[in-house]
Amino acid sequence: MFPTPVERRSAAVQAGYKALLPFALILWLLPLLMVALFSIKPDADFTQGNLWGWPSTFAGVENYSRVFTDSAMPRYLLNSVFITVPTVIGAVALSCMTGFALGVYRFRGNIWIFFMFVAGNFVPFQILMVPVRDLTVNMGLYDTRLGLVLFHIAFQTGFCTLFMRNFIRALPRELIEAARVEGVSEIRIFWYVVLPLMRPAIAALSVLIFTFIWNDYFWAVVLTQGVESQPVTAGITAFNSQFRAAYHMMSAGSIIAALPPVMMFFLMQKHFIAGLTLGAVK
Amino acid sequence: MAAPIITEPAPPPARGYWRRNQMRLAPWLFLAPGILFFAVYVILPIFQSFHISLYRWDGLGEARYIGLRNYERLLEDQAFYTSLWNNVRWLVLYLLAIPAGLFIALFLNQRVRGIRLYKSLFFFPFVISQVVVGLVFAWFYNPSIGLLNPLIGLFGFGPVNILGNPNTVTYGIIAAGLWPQVAYCMILYLTGLNAVDPEQVEAARLDGAKGWKMLWYVILPQLRPATFIAVVVTVIGALRSFDMVSVMTSGGPFGSSRVLAYYMFEVSLSEYGFRMGYGAAIAVVLFLIMMVYIAFFLWRMWREERGG
Known part of the structure; x- marks a missing residue:
């Protein structure tokens, strides 16, 4: 197997690899995660400039059902x-x-x-x-x-x-x-x-x-x-x-x-x- | 399904026209519907486009034969050169998807817990439609709501408006296009790495090969089929770029992000009147560029068929 399997490396390398994986994934999917976050925010968050923070209220259900009804x-x-x-x-x-x-x-x-x-x-x-x-x-x-x-x-x-x-x-x-x-x-x-x-x-x-x-x-x-x-x-x-x-x-x-x-x-x-x-x- | 070869009663002795000739007729019978569809919708239109490119035609009224006038006009058309140049940039930069895909494949080619899920999640941008990828990146770049500016702000870089600047817009779209393409190349290489002969790798390890040397001399030669497919799909993908340009910028600002595929569409079906003949001429140019790669692909395939 190439590259060398991490199991054969030191414990530090193994831990480092496992920590790097989720970090790399988040970076890779960042644009999509941003849109996913937007989709559960209420309208008010955009007008009040709360773009990146936690949604002030969870509006996911409302937004997604409006896509189907409106x-x-x-x-x-x-x-x-x-x-x-x-x-x-x-x-x-x-x-x-x-x-x-x-x-x-x-x-x-x-x-x-x-x-x-x-x-x-x-x-x-x-x-x-x-x-x-x-x-x-x-x-x-x-x-x-x-x-x-x-x-x-x-x-x-x-x-x-x-x-x-x-x-x-x-x-x-x-x-x-x-x-x-x-x-x-x-x-x-x-x-x-x-x-x-x-x-x-x-x-x-x-x-x-x-x-x-x-x-x-x-x-x-x-x-x-x-x-x-x-x-x-x-x-x-x-x-x-x-x-x-x-x-x-x-x-x-x-x-x-x-x-x-x-x-x-x-x-x-x-x-x-x-x-x-x-x-x-x- | 039960194999009827055994259960069927012995067939009657061969008779009749069909019985005698079925080996000769059967392939054509099976091919007929497929060839008919393909000829009407794909093969004939190619020739028709060549033909239409010699006319001035608005798609409704009478078409007027003007010889090679459309092509002469192309040579003086600044928008055509911009599109062509952007296609070159697409082609060259899109090829970065191949090393990038290999890099991620090497990173993920491990056997730790949950790695399969990681591979799927890294791959799935490829499954999303290019239209949505385009929208997602357009919002990501957006100076007022996008995450890009706050992100590069952390490293001290000033706010940028990538899609609003004629000098950066094409690079911004290409970066968005690379996202699914890298995922595609990654999955090709992951499959290829899976099939790499472990004995050769171990033998090379005993000989002291590792790192770059191992990759270059032992692994990459075994990945050649994956690399070949990656090159083919990436080149074709680069020349087909239409969806992202259309969704992200509509060719703007000031036509600076047009590519041939988009310019052709714009000329043929724009709201300022249809110029089908001129559009067909652009399509012919694009087709001839693509033909170089198609010919190369077929030549390789032909050689393989001979060999096999």
């Missing part, structure tokens, strides 16, 4: 859910198939189709912006959740295909060969042999895509504009102009907006990190 935040959150969940399902479903096709079969053009997906996944969004916006307008889907979902599914298929194809490559080929010898059709091999083995990859990818899409901002502002369809990342700007200079409310709103992916991460940590670090180890 603003369009619930609507934005709901929009985010209705954009994110269908995208996760669609992109994972499409890429299970493309990943299977590219990972299992040897045919002419395989590597080029694979490269197309990989390269497309890296292009800057701006090169797609004008045509995609135009296409969405022409389909009558501008400012709808469906318009956003269709684009997200298509774009995420690039990354998901890369992920799934590499995962399937690492599966034991003998299973597929054995099924073929038995005369099982290719579609059944996909459904009954390969798909069950892909469950860890599906879990990892779902959590990752959930986070990516929930946090998307660019496409939200390009393809939607109203409270009817905008997700929470775009809605937070409208929320902030509603509560201009009311820092306790803006802080509470931001924390609410950021929370779903954070919860997803802490609940599904193993899958999340497995997905994110795929390829970081040989």
Whole structure:
């Protein structure tokens, strides 16, 4: 193990390390802790200049419930859910198939189709912006959740295909060969042999895509504009102009907006990190 | 799920077009929906953008062909140069996320009680949306309510207004962007460190290697896959910077914090009228810069596929 484990060092070093950890963490999360503190303060603390001290009264419950009762935040959150969940399902479903096709079969053009997906996944969004916006307008889907979902599914298929194809490559080929010898059709091999083995990859990818899409901002502002369809990342700007200079409310709103992916991460940590670090180890 | 290979009755003898050709047709059948979506929404639009960049177009009326005029105008556009220069600064400074991530990973690669929770808490800025990270840092920098000024005041530094000063604004945004990116690199390296061969480390220790020498000659070579991914995602992240610029400053003050991604958006969809053709030309430039890295990535992948 590198660096040398602290257990092998002197007691002083061990104690020093353990004391340093929480200190470093507080420093690392300082901007966020500041916002968390703001979000439980009453309005009066800001006018009286009590910015950093203990809240004069605990206003957390009031602030956070006002986010839900006095603003369009619930609507934005709901929009985010209705954009994110269908995208996760669609992109994972499409890429299970493309990943299977590219990972299992040897045919002419395989590597080029694979490269197309990989390269497309890296292009800057701006090169797609004008045509995609135009296409969405022409389909009558501008400012709808469906318009956003269709684009997200298509774009995420690039990354998901890369992920799934590499995962399937690492599966034991003998299973597929054995099924073929038995005369099982290719579609059944996909459904009954390969798909069950892909469950860890599906879990990892779902959590990752959930986070990516929930946090998307660019496409939200390009393809939607109203409270009817905008997700929470775009809605937070409208929320902030509603509560201009009311820092306790803006802080509470931001924390609410950021929370779903954070919860997803802490609940599904193993899958999340497995997905994110795929390829970081040989 | 039960393995149906065993439970299925013996299949009927191969017959019919599908039976005979399924090995050839199956991959295309599985690829069709994915390729269709990807072609319509990603591949075709790239070419369309190249095409649109040759027109003057407000997005509604008739588009007028003007050849390379948009690109000629770019060369005289001061805002374009500012954006390009800021992109260079983003790119160079964003790469600091890699050593910083490695440093934190080395700091946390221990087995004391509660270390797993520490690793998660160090990582989780990455999970927060960039919009919220941008807001959090904008308030942190804010001269009237932010914690930054009282903090540097402790060390005797005067009050600063980072986002209000054209000379510091881009650095302020980059610092905010580095926060989640460092967390990302950290988790890549933590995973990599986990897989470092302990026998090699012990053997090197017996040979008297330690500290920097050990890191440079024994550990880093084994972390190469993690470093490669860290470089790729960091470069791409730097060139994609849009959310933070938009949320923290909207490109200001006086356009000094624009980057290409943001400037393109501003030109195409600003309230002063849409200039889609000019925007597309900026996007093409950004795309060509990115293409260098994409080509490098694909080349490496291709080499690996050959080798493997």
